[in-house]
Amino acid sequence: MNKIKSPKFKAIKKAIKKGKKFFVAGHQNPDGDSLGSTLAVSSYLRRLGKEVYAFSNDRPGEDLYFMPGMETVNFSVLPDEFDFDTMILLECSDKNRGGNFEPLFNTVKTVINIDHHITGQEYGTVNYINAQASSTAEIITELFEYLKADITPDEATCLYTGLVTDTGRFLHSNSSAESLRVGSVLLSCGADIQEVNTVIYNTKPYKELKLLGRALEKLNLLNNDTLAEITLNAKDFELLGVDPRHTQGIVSQPIMIPAVEVSLLLREEPGRIAVNLRSKGKIDVSKIAILFGGGGHARAAGFKVEGAQLTEIKDRLITSVIKEISKLK
Ligand SMILES: [Mn+2]
Incomplete structure (x- = not known):
């Protein structure tokens, strides 16, 4: 574990431990990384016994519906009541990148902001922005390793989707040795890479x-x-x-x-x-x-x-x- 990540991950761990009711979202017009990370984080929190409202402002392209847990995401609909204590925003370089979240910002106690965009702003209570990371999925996998989360096969499939779509199957210049290591970890955890490849890269009407x-x-x-x-x-x-x-x-x-x-x-x-x-x-x-x-x-x-x-x-x-x-x- 490198020294920069550790204190930030420690703060995230603390915030997760403290929170009971979570709002989790990625950015508008979601891609594989945004939704894959949202699904994996939401699934992990539920395993910890937390209450989770997973949100996406827009529906994705048809090719992303294979990801396990898609039926748990609330598309376009914000809850009637804002009684969340913790909000986790993934891939949102600014406060409202994920939708109109002003009412949420006014009511939650803690905002965890995790992103890999160089333009990412530090609007959260806890901010982890790493522009060296290929994808948010890469950061979430590292975080799960830190948390000793025992990543489930379904979570691994969602994170692997984020990793391969953001790196263009490890061909874009953002793919690093760390991206490949994280890919290997997800594979060991049971990511269904055949399904990811078939649906995302080998299906065309x-x-x-x-x-x-x-x-x-x-x-x-x-x-x-x-x-x-x-x-x-x-x-x-x-x-x-x-x-x-x-x-x-x-x-x-x-x-x-x-x-x-x-x-x-x-x-x-x-x-x-x-x-x-x-x-x-x-x-x-x-x-x-x-x-x-x-x-x-x-x-x-x-x-x-x-x-x-x-x-x-x-x-x-x-x-x-x-x-x-x-x-x-
Ligand atoms: Mn991304």
């Missing part, structure tokens, strides 16, 4: 696979094959009966092509143009997205332009990307 096929057929390579571009028009979505939101993962495909530095996916949506950008690593695509009113990360960014013409956006965007690529030489 027929329509979405057909859409991927159509997208790959429309793939263009520009600027000596350094720039990949796919445009999906309104009629592509109509023809296959899919929603423009069902394009997850498509933009990353052309990055596999050796010469490609940047991949673009342009979608014609009702009343607007939506664009996803991916970079192999040399170009910071968030800087390009900012030029169009969007944002994101160096390797993955996006933007939406309301009431715009596809061709106009496309021309400007391609020019901007080529300008960045030409700086590499």
